[in-house]
Amino acid sequence: MIMKGAKQSRISKQFSPVSCDSHLQTLRESAVKVASSEDLLIQILLKVPIKALMGFKCVSKQWSSLITNPHFVHLRSPLPSASSLFFISSTRKRKNPDYQFIPLDVGDEWRTPFKILDFIHDPLGSGISVLQSCNGLLLCASFRAHELSRRYYVYNPTTKQFAILPQIGSQYAEHVCGMNLAFDPVRSPYYKVVCVRRVGNLFQIEIYSSETQLWRVSGKPFTAPEYTEFQNCIYWNGSVHWWSGSFHWSNGIIYGGHWRDVPYTLYFKVDEESLERLPSPKKPNYLVPKYVGESEGHLHLVEFKYTILLDVYEMARDYSGWFVKYQLDLYAISNVYPEIIRENKTYAYHIISLLRKGKEEEEDGSFLVLEIVGGKTVRYNLVDKSVEKLWEFAPG
Known part of the structure; x- marks a missing residue:
């Protein structure tokens, strides 16, 4: 009985090679499952x-x-998110505008992704400038070039990959009014470029898709409110939004200028390829927007008023209307930086960006970034009204 038990013990030890093969088989099956599941x-x-x-x-x-x-x-992406970094350009030079990156969180420092755009030698010889940024991609163009010969590029500064857009028909090139980038990686891995060109007294949209790598006409010619700036675009809610008035525009953000008293502006639903009207905020007085921009899925408009309080409007996602989301208190800023007040008792400042932070119910981190006299860039908390210095530009 003892010998039989010993034999059974020795036999049981011989099972280990079989167990090893079984373990390897399990690993292979797991590897196949991982490889077959893209998520x-x-x-x-x-x-x-x-x-x-x-x-x-x-x-x-x-x-x-x-x-x-x-x-x-x-x-x-190893780069900081759009809500952590802002970049500005200097286009005073005749060639190769340079870019400076500014951290938007107090105390943060980031490595500059690029100083100039040199991912390709532009044949026109004047360098490349950024027209628009959209969810990590940059729409770029030949710097200081005539529209007939201008080249357009889509550049990813993270991967250093770029694409040269095919030229729109030469008979239309000199009539291009604006090129707008539309990219949302949540919706699609492909980007689109919306071109608006003039056709007599009307306008026509053409769309380029990175999926087909072709241009095609979309819809029929249309009219637009006077002074519509088709190069001044904000991509929000799956749509390209244009604005009417004498605005200053940079890096997908619009600020300054006049609304021209128009009851609506235009926006284009990219996937549906339909043109719609965006109503202006209903105000009894003449409205002068100080800033229009998008952050974390919200579209904002900051109104200029001859008081120390400025209203920050937000557009409902279903386009049902504007509503006041925040108020900007200039007095809170002047308490910390009295140089913001001019001799004539008006306030001198420039809104760079509005950033939403945190969840809807706890947005204590949402803030405005402003430039004031002396080249100082300050961060103004929209909830607790606190003010902190972010950056200070060198003279000139």
């Missing part, structure tokens, strides 16, 4: 260091396609 594979690759990730592009065509997909790049 699971994305979650794993998001945690892989950049250097190793570039090597993984050689594993298979599937992995290479996944890693270079714009949606994955947006999720894996």
Whole structure:
């Protein structure tokens, strides 16, 4: 009986090689499941260091396609989010405008992604400038070039990848009024460029898709309110929004100028390819917007008034109307920076950006970024009215 038990013991030890093969089989099955589940594979690759990730592009065509997909790049981007960084350009030079990046969180410092745009040699010889930024992509164009010969580019500063847009028909090139980038990685990995060109006294839209890599006409010619700035675009809620008036525009943000007393402006639903009217805020007095911009899925308009309080409007996502979301108290800023007040008792400032932070019910981090006299850039908390200095520009 004892010998029989001993034999059974020895036999049981011989099972280990079989168990090893079973373990390997389980690993293979798990690997196949991971490879077949793109969502699971994305979650794993998001945690892989950049250097190793570039090597993984050689594993298979599937992995290479996944890693270079714009949606994955947006999720894996090592650059700070748009709500943490702002960049300004100096276009005084005749060639190659340079860019300066400003952190929007107090005490933050970021490595400058680029000083000038030199991802390609523009054949016109004057360099490349940024026309618009949209969810991590930049719409760029030949700097100081005539429209007939101007080249347009879409550039990803994270991956250093770029695309040269095919020229719109030469018979239309000199009639281009605006080029607008529309990209939302949540909606689609592909971007579109909306071109508005003049046709006599009317306007026509053409759309370029990175999926088809072709231009095509969209809809019929249309009329627009006087002084509509088709190059002045904000992409929000899946639509390209244009504004009427003498505004100053930079990096997808519009500020300054006059509303021209028009009852509506135009916006274009990119996926539906339909042109709609955006009503102006209903005000008894003449409205002068100080700033129009988008942040975290919200569209804002800051109204200029001859008081120390400015209303910050927000547009409902269903376009049912504007409502007052915040108020800007200039007195709170002048308490900290009295130089904002001119000799004639008016306030001198420039709104750079409005940033929404936190959830809807706890937005204590939402703030405005303003430039005041002396080149100081300050951060104004829209909830508790506190003021902090972010940056100070060198003289000139």
